[in-house]
Amino acid sequence: MNAYTDFTERTVEYNKLLSDFKQLLKENGLKFTIQREVILEMLYNSDEHLTPEGLHHLIQEKHPELGTGIATVYRTLSLLEDSEMVTSLSFGAQGKKYELGAKDHHDHIICTSCGNITEFVDEEIERRQKEITEALGFVMQEHSMQIYGICKNCQTDSKK
Amino acid sequence: MNAYTDFTERTVEYNKLLSDFKQLLKENGLKFTIQREVILEMLYNSDEHLTPEGLHHLIQEKHPELGTGIATVYRTLSLLEDSEMVTSLSFGAQGKKYELGAKDHHDHIICTSCGNITEFVDEEIERRQKEITEALGFVMQEHSMQIYGICKNCQTDSKK
Protein backbone atom coordinates (compact mmCIF):
# COMPACT_ATOMS: atom_id res chain seq x y z
CA MET A 1 0.00 0.00 0.00
CA ASN A 2 1.53 3.34 -1.04
CA ALA A 3 0.81 6.78 0.34
CA TYR A 4 -1.74 7.54 -2.31
CA THR A 5 -3.73 4.38 -1.73
CA ASP A 6 -3.58 4.99 1.96
CA PHE A 7 -4.86 8.51 1.56
CA THR A 8 -7.72 7.32 -0.59
CA GLU A 9 -8.69 4.62 1.84
CA ARG A 10 -8.55 6.94 4.77
CA THR A 11 -10.67 9.47 2.97
CA VAL A 12 -13.27 6.86 2.11
CA GLU A 13 -13.18 5.62 5.68
CA TYR A 14 -13.62 9.09 7.09
CA ASN A 15 -16.44 9.91 4.74
CA LYS A 16 -18.20 6.74 5.79
CA LEU A 17 -17.76 7.72 9.40
CA LEU A 18 -19.04 11.20 8.77
CA SER A 19 -22.12 10.03 6.95
CA ASP A 20 -22.82 7.48 9.69
CA PHE A 21 -22.64 10.32 12.15
CA LYS A 22 -24.97 12.52 10.12
CA GLN A 23 -27.36 9.61 9.75
CA LEU A 24 -27.30 9.03 13.47
CA LEU A 25 -28.05 12.68 14.18
CA LYS A 26 -30.90 12.79 11.71
CA GLU A 27 -32.49 9.66 13.13
CA ASN A 28 -32.58 11.28 16.54
CA GLY A 29 -33.70 14.72 15.48
CA LEU A 30 -30.30 16.17 16.40
CA LYS A 31 -28.31 18.73 14.51
CA PHE A 32 -25.08 18.54 12.62
CA THR A 33 -22.86 21.35 13.88
CA ILE A 34 -19.33 22.47 13.11
CA GLN A 35 -18.26 21.57 16.64
CA ARG A 36 -19.52 18.03 16.28
CA GLU A 37 -17.82 17.64 12.96
CA VAL A 38 -14.51 18.92 14.28
CA ILE A 39 -14.64 16.61 17.27
CA LEU A 40 -15.20 13.60 15.04
CA GLU A 41 -12.42 14.73 12.72
CA MET A 42 -9.94 15.21 15.55
CA LEU A 43 -10.78 11.81 16.96
CA TYR A 44 -10.19 10.35 13.56
CA ASN A 45 -6.91 12.10 12.85
CA SER A 46 -5.38 11.73 16.27
CA ASP A 47 -3.50 8.84 17.61
CA GLU A 48 -6.82 7.48 18.72
CA HIS A 49 -6.58 7.58 22.48
CA LEU A 50 -7.56 10.97 23.79
CA THR A 51 -8.76 12.38 27.05
CA PRO A 52 -11.62 14.88 26.85
CA GLU A 53 -9.21 17.58 27.94
CA GLY A 54 -6.57 16.55 25.41
CA LEU A 55 -9.17 16.59 22.69
CA HIS A 56 -10.31 20.01 23.80
CA HIS A 57 -6.77 21.41 23.66
CA LEU A 58 -6.27 19.96 20.22
CA ILE A 59 -9.42 21.59 18.96
CA GLN A 60 -8.46 24.93 20.47
CA GLU A 61 -5.15 24.70 18.63
CA LYS A 62 -6.44 23.62 15.25
CA HIS A 63 -9.67 25.59 15.21
CA PRO A 64 -9.31 28.44 17.69
CA GLU A 65 -11.93 30.48 15.84
CA LEU A 66 -14.63 28.11 17.04
CA GLY A 67 -13.95 28.74 20.69
CA THR A 68 -15.29 25.28 21.42
CA GLY A 69 -16.12 24.77 25.08
CA ILE A 70 -15.09 21.76 27.10
CA ALA A 71 -18.75 21.06 27.87
CA THR A 72 -19.44 20.53 24.20
CA VAL A 73 -16.57 18.08 23.98
CA TYR A 74 -17.98 16.08 26.86
CA ARG A 75 -21.50 16.23 25.46
CA THR A 76 -20.36 15.09 22.03
CA LEU A 77 -18.22 12.28 23.43
CA SER A 78 -21.19 10.98 25.43
CA LEU A 79 -23.34 11.17 22.35
CA LEU A 80 -20.77 9.25 20.30
CA GLU A 81 -20.26 6.71 23.02
CA ASP A 82 -23.99 6.11 23.49
CA SER A 83 -24.35 5.45 19.81
CA GLU A 84 -21.29 3.23 19.89
CA MET A 85 -19.21 5.26 17.50
CA VAL A 86 -16.49 5.68 20.10
CA THR A 87 -15.38 3.55 23.02
CA SER A 88 -14.00 4.78 26.30
CA LEU A 89 -11.13 3.19 28.15
CA SER A 90 -10.57 3.65 31.84
CA PHE A 91 -7.11 2.64 32.89
CA GLY A 92 -5.47 2.92 36.26
CA ALA A 93 -5.34 6.68 36.43
CA GLN A 94 -8.42 8.82 36.81
CA GLY A 95 -10.16 10.05 33.71
CA LYS A 96 -11.16 8.18 30.61
CA LYS A 97 -9.61 8.02 27.19
CA TYR A 98 -11.66 7.77 24.07
CA GLU A 99 -11.07 6.06 20.73
CA LEU A 100 -13.08 5.70 17.57
CA GLY A 101 -14.88 2.54 16.61
CA ALA A 102 -16.30 0.01 18.99
CA LYS A 103 -16.84 -2.49 16.23
CA ASP A 104 -13.39 -3.88 15.60
CA HIS A 105 -12.53 -5.25 19.01
CA HIS A 106 -8.96 -5.17 20.23
CA ASP A 107 -6.98 -5.13 23.44
CA HIS A 108 -4.36 -2.67 24.67
CA ILE A 109 -0.77 -2.80 25.76
CA ILE A 110 0.28 0.33 27.61
CA CYS A 111 3.81 1.56 28.17
CA THR A 112 4.08 2.70 31.78
CA SER A 113 7.07 4.84 30.90
CA CYS A 114 5.85 6.92 27.97
CA GLY A 115 2.11 6.26 28.24
CA ASN A 116 1.82 5.09 24.69
CA ILE A 117 -0.90 2.61 23.86
CA THR A 118 -0.56 -0.15 21.28
CA GLU A 119 -3.49 -2.23 20.13
CA PHE A 120 -3.60 -5.93 19.41
CA VAL A 121 -5.98 -8.84 19.01
CA ASP A 122 -5.31 -12.46 19.77
CA GLU A 123 -7.74 -15.09 18.65
CA GLU A 124 -6.60 -17.61 21.21
CA ILE A 125 -7.36 -15.27 24.06
CA GLU A 126 -10.67 -14.23 22.52
CA ARG A 127 -11.74 -17.84 22.28
CA ARG A 128 -10.62 -18.68 25.79
CA GLN A 129 -12.51 -15.71 27.22
CA LYS A 130 -15.72 -17.05 25.73
CA GLU A 131 -15.10 -20.47 27.22
CA ILE A 132 -14.41 -19.08 30.66
CA THR A 133 -17.46 -16.87 30.63
CA GLU A 134 -19.70 -19.78 29.74
CA ALA A 135 -18.08 -22.03 32.30
CA LEU A 136 -18.85 -19.45 34.98
CA GLY A 137 -22.47 -19.28 33.90
CA PHE A 138 -22.30 -15.75 32.54
CA VAL A 139 -23.68 -14.39 29.29
CA MET A 140 -20.83 -12.34 27.86
CA GLN A 141 -21.39 -8.76 26.81
CA GLU A 142 -17.91 -7.40 26.33
CA HIS A 143 -14.43 -7.66 27.67
CA SER A 144 -11.23 -5.70 27.85
CA MET A 145 -7.67 -6.56 28.55
CA GLN A 146 -4.70 -4.38 29.28
CA ILE A 147 -1.08 -5.31 29.54
CA TYR A 148 1.27 -2.85 31.19
CA GLY A 149 4.99 -2.85 30.46
CA ILE A 150 7.91 -0.97 28.98
CA CYS A 151 7.94 -0.53 25.23
CA LYS A 152 10.94 -1.07 22.98
CA ASN A 153 11.74 2.64 22.72
CA CYS A 154 11.71 3.21 26.43
CA GLN A 155 13.88 0.17 27.03
CA THR A 156 16.55 1.65 24.77
CA ASP A 157 16.16 5.13 26.21
CA SER A 158 16.86 3.92 29.70
CA LYS A 159 20.14 2.37 28.56
CA LYS A 160 21.57 5.67 27.31
CA MET B 1 -12.04 -28.42 54.77
CA ASN B 2 -14.54 -27.93 57.59
CA ALA B 3 -15.67 -24.72 59.23
CA TYR B 4 -13.16 -24.99 62.00
CA THR B 5 -10.21 -25.51 59.69
CA ASP B 6 -11.39 -22.65 57.59
CA PHE B 7 -11.61 -20.37 60.59
CA THR B 8 -8.15 -21.35 61.69
CA GLU B 9 -6.67 -20.75 58.30
CA ARG B 10 -8.34 -17.43 57.94
CA THR B 11 -7.14 -16.39 61.36
CA VAL B 12 -3.59 -17.35 60.53
CA GLU B 13 -3.86 -15.56 57.25
CA TYR B 14 -5.21 -12.44 58.87
CA ASN B 15 -2.57 -12.43 61.54
CA LYS B 16 0.08 -12.69 58.87
CA LEU B 17 -1.46 -9.77 57.07
CA LEU B 18 -1.63 -7.72 60.23
CA SER B 19 1.97 -8.35 61.15
CA ASP B 20 3.07 -7.52 57.62
CA PHE B 21 1.22 -4.28 57.98
CA LYS B 22 2.79 -3.49 61.33
CA GLN B 23 6.18 -4.35 59.92
CA LEU B 24 5.60 -2.04 57.01
CA LEU B 25 4.60 0.81 59.28
CA LYS B 26 7.58 0.32 61.53
CA GLU B 27 10.00 0.30 58.61
CA ASN B 28 8.70 3.66 57.50
CA GLY B 29 8.47 5.27 60.90
CA LEU B 30 4.68 5.28 60.73
CA LYS B 31 2.25 4.52 63.49
CA PHE B 32 -0.16 1.68 64.03
CA THR B 33 -3.56 3.20 64.78
CA ILE B 34 -7.00 1.76 65.46
CA GLN B 35 -8.31 3.32 62.26
CA ARG B 36 -5.64 1.63 60.18
CA GLU B 37 -6.29 -1.69 61.83
CA VAL B 38 -10.02 -1.45 61.26
CA ILE B 39 -9.56 -0.55 57.61
CA LEU B 40 -7.34 -3.57 57.05
CA GLU B 41 -9.80 -5.79 58.90
CA MET B 42 -12.79 -4.56 56.91
CA LEU B 43 -10.91 -5.09 53.67
CA TYR B 44 -10.10 -8.58 54.80
CA ASN B 45 -13.59 -9.51 55.92
CA SER B 46 -15.51 -7.93 53.11
CA ASP B 47 -16.26 -9.37 49.78
CA GLU B 48 -12.98 -7.93 48.67
CA HIS B 49 -14.01 -5.31 46.16
CA LEU B 50 -14.82 -2.07 47.90
CA THR B 51 -15.01 1.55 46.93
CA PRO B 52 -13.49 4.01 49.40
CA GLU B 53 -16.98 5.23 50.14
CA GLY B 54 -18.36 1.74 50.63
CA LEU B 55 -15.51 0.95 52.96
CA HIS B 56 -16.16 4.14 54.89
CA HIS B 57 -19.84 3.29 55.31
CA LEU B 58 -18.97 -0.18 56.49
CA ILE B 59 -16.61 1.19 59.09
CA GLN B 60 -19.18 3.69 60.31
CA GLU B 61 -21.63 0.84 60.77
CA LYS B 62 -19.32 -1.61 62.50
CA HIS B 63 -17.29 0.84 64.54
CA PRO B 64 -19.32 4.02 64.86
CA GLU B 65 -17.46 4.96 68.05
CA LEU B 66 -14.32 5.68 66.03
CA GLY B 67 -15.97 8.34 63.89
CA THR B 68 -13.49 7.50 61.17
CA GLY B 69 -13.30 10.17 58.50
CA ILE B 70 -13.36 9.50 54.80
CA ALA B 71 -10.00 11.23 54.46
CA THR B 72 -8.40 8.60 56.66
CA VAL B 73 -9.88 5.87 54.50
CA TYR B 74 -8.38 7.42 51.40
CA ARG B 75 -5.04 8.00 53.09
CA THR B 76 -4.85 4.45 54.35
CA LEU B 77 -5.87 2.97 51.02
CA SER B 78 -3.11 4.94 49.28
CA LEU B 79 -0.65 3.77 51.87
CA LEU B 80 -1.69 0.16 51.39
CA GLU B 81 -1.63 0.47 47.66
CA ASP B 82 1.80 2.06 47.58
CA SER B 83 3.16 -0.78 49.64
CA GLU B 84 1.36 -3.27 47.43
CA MET B 85 -0.83 -4.75 50.12
CA VAL B 86 -3.95 -3.82 48.18
CA THR B 87 -4.64 -3.40 44.49
CA SER B 88 -7.04 -0.98 42.93
CA LEU B 89 -9.30 -1.76 40.03
CA SER B 90 -10.71 0.91 37.80
CA PHE B 91 -13.59 -0.35 35.74
CA GLY B 92 -15.80 1.50 33.34
CA ALA B 93 -17.57 3.61 35.92
CA GLN B 94 -15.87 6.40 37.79
CA GLY B 95 -14.15 5.63 41.04
CA LYS B 96 -11.84 2.80 41.96
CA LYS B 97 -12.47 -0.38 43.86
CA TYR B 98 -9.90 -1.90 46.16
CA GLU B 99 -9.04 -5.45 47.06
CA LEU B 100 -6.46 -7.06 49.29
CA GLY B 101 -3.41 -8.78 47.99
CA ALA B 102 -1.57 -7.89 44.83
CA LYS B 103 0.39 -11.09 45.00
CA ASP B 104 -2.00 -13.75 43.82
CA HIS B 105 -2.89 -12.50 40.38
CA HIS B 106 -6.36 -13.04 38.99
CA ASP B 107 -8.76 -11.53 36.48
CA HIS B 108 -12.32 -10.32 36.95
CA ILE B 109 -15.69 -11.01 35.47
CA ILE B 110 -18.22 -8.30 36.29
CA CYS B 111 -21.99 -8.59 36.17
CA THR B 112 -23.32 -5.47 34.50
CA SER B 113 -26.70 -6.04 36.08
CA CYS B 114 -25.90 -6.49 39.79
CA GLY B 115 -22.32 -5.19 39.79
CA ASN B 116 -20.97 -8.31 41.38
CA ILE B 117 -17.39 -9.26 40.67
CA THR B 118 -16.12 -12.82 40.35
CA GLU B 119 -12.46 -13.67 40.16
CA PHE B 120 -10.75 -16.25 38.01
CA VAL B 121 -7.37 -17.24 36.63
CA ASP B 122 -6.69 -19.03 33.40
CA GLU B 123 -3.25 -20.38 32.71
CA GLU B 124 -3.73 -20.45 28.97
CA ILE B 125 -4.52 -16.74 28.88
CA GLU B 126 -1.67 -15.94 31.23
CA ARG B 127 0.76 -17.77 29.00
CA ARG B 128 -0.55 -16.17 25.85
CA GLN B 129 -0.27 -12.71 27.37
CA LYS B 130 3.42 -13.26 27.98
CA GLU B 131 3.94 -14.40 24.41
CA ILE B 132 2.14 -11.42 22.95
CA THR B 133 4.01 -8.95 25.12
CA GLU B 134 7.35 -10.37 24.03
CA ALA B 135 6.31 -10.46 20.41
CA LEU B 136 5.49 -6.75 20.60
CA GLY B 137 8.89 -6.00 22.10
CA PHE B 138 7.58 -5.02 25.52
CA VAL B 139 8.86 -6.02 28.93
CA MET B 140 5.74 -7.01 30.86
CA GLN B 141 5.04 -5.49 34.23
CA GLU B 142 1.45 -6.42 34.90
CA HIS B 143 -1.82 -6.98 33.18
CA SER B 144 -5.49 -7.01 33.89
CA MET B 145 -8.49 -8.41 32.16
CA GLN B 146 -12.17 -7.83 32.70
CA ILE B 147 -15.11 -9.60 31.19
CA TYR B 148 -18.50 -7.95 31.41
CA GLY B 149 -21.70 -9.95 31.25
CA ILE B 150 -24.82 -11.09 33.04
CA CYS B 151 -24.36 -13.53 35.88
CA LYS B 152 -26.45 -16.64 36.46
CA ASN B 153 -28.59 -15.01 39.15
CA CYS B 154 -29.45 -12.00 37.08
CA GLN B 155 -30.31 -14.17 34.08
CA THR B 156 -32.89 -15.99 36.17
CA ASP B 157 -34.18 -12.80 37.77
CA SER B 158 -34.95 -11.25 34.42
CA LYS B 159 -37.08 -14.24 33.48
CA LYS B 160 -39.47 -13.74 36.40
Add this chain to the structure above:
DNA sequence: TTACCTGCAAACCATTTGCATATCA
Protein backbone atom coordinates in the same frame (compact mmCIF):
# COMPACT_ATOMS: atom_id res chain seq x y z
C1' DT C 1 7.86 14.66 74.33
C1' DT C 2 7.60 14.65 69.61
C1' DA C 3 6.59 13.05 65.30
C1' DC C 4 2.97 11.22 63.16
C1' DC C 5 -2.41 10.87 62.72
C1' DT C 6 -6.94 12.17 62.69
C1' DG C 7 -11.31 14.69 61.61
C1' DC C 8 -13.01 18.58 59.67
C1' DA C 9 -13.69 21.73 56.22
C1' DA C 10 -11.90 23.82 52.40
C1' DA C 11 -9.64 22.98 48.04
C1' DC C 12 -9.20 20.39 43.77
C1' DC C 13 -10.16 18.42 39.44
C1' DA C 14 -12.79 16.07 36.13
C1' DT C 15 -17.35 15.99 34.60
C1' DT C 16 -22.22 17.64 34.37
C1' DT C 17 -25.90 20.96 34.33
C1' DG C 18 -28.76 25.42 34.07
C1' DC C 19 -29.44 29.20 31.48
C1' DA C 20 -29.38 32.82 28.09
C1' DT C 21 -27.95 33.20 23.52
C1' DA C 22 -26.81 31.34 18.95
C1' DT C 23 -27.55 28.24 15.17
C1' DC C 24 -29.28 24.46 12.19
C1' DA C 25 -33.22 22.76 9.57
Add this chain to the structure above:
DNA sequence: TGATATGCAAATGGTTTGCAGGTAA
Protein backbone atom coordinates in the same frame (compact mmCIF):
# COMPACT_ATOMS: atom_id res chain seq x y z
C1' DT D 1 -39.63 30.13 13.17
C1' DG D 2 -38.82 26.66 16.51
C1' DA D 3 -36.20 23.10 18.35
C1' DT D 4 -31.73 21.89 19.41
C1' DA D 5 -26.71 23.43 20.48
C1' DT D 6 -23.39 26.16 22.39
C1' DG D 7 -20.45 28.69 25.85
C1' DC D 8 -20.18 30.17 30.18
C1' DA D 9 -20.22 29.67 34.88
C1' DA D 10 -22.02 27.43 38.64
C1' DA D 11 -22.93 22.83 40.55
C1' DT D 12 -21.54 18.19 41.50
C1' DG D 13 -19.08 14.18 43.15
C1' DG D 14 -15.07 11.84 44.10
C1' DT D 15 -10.53 12.64 46.01
C1' DT D 16 -6.83 15.43 48.27
C1' DT D 17 -4.92 18.81 51.39
C1' DG D 18 -4.13 22.32 55.31
C1' DC D 19 -4.65 22.82 59.83
C1' DA D 20 -5.43 22.51 64.82
C1' DG D 21 -5.99 19.24 68.11
C1' DG D 22 -5.20 14.09 69.40
C1' DT D 23 -2.35 9.89 69.98
C1' DA D 24 1.27 6.21 69.46
C1' DA D 25 6.01 5.31 70.61
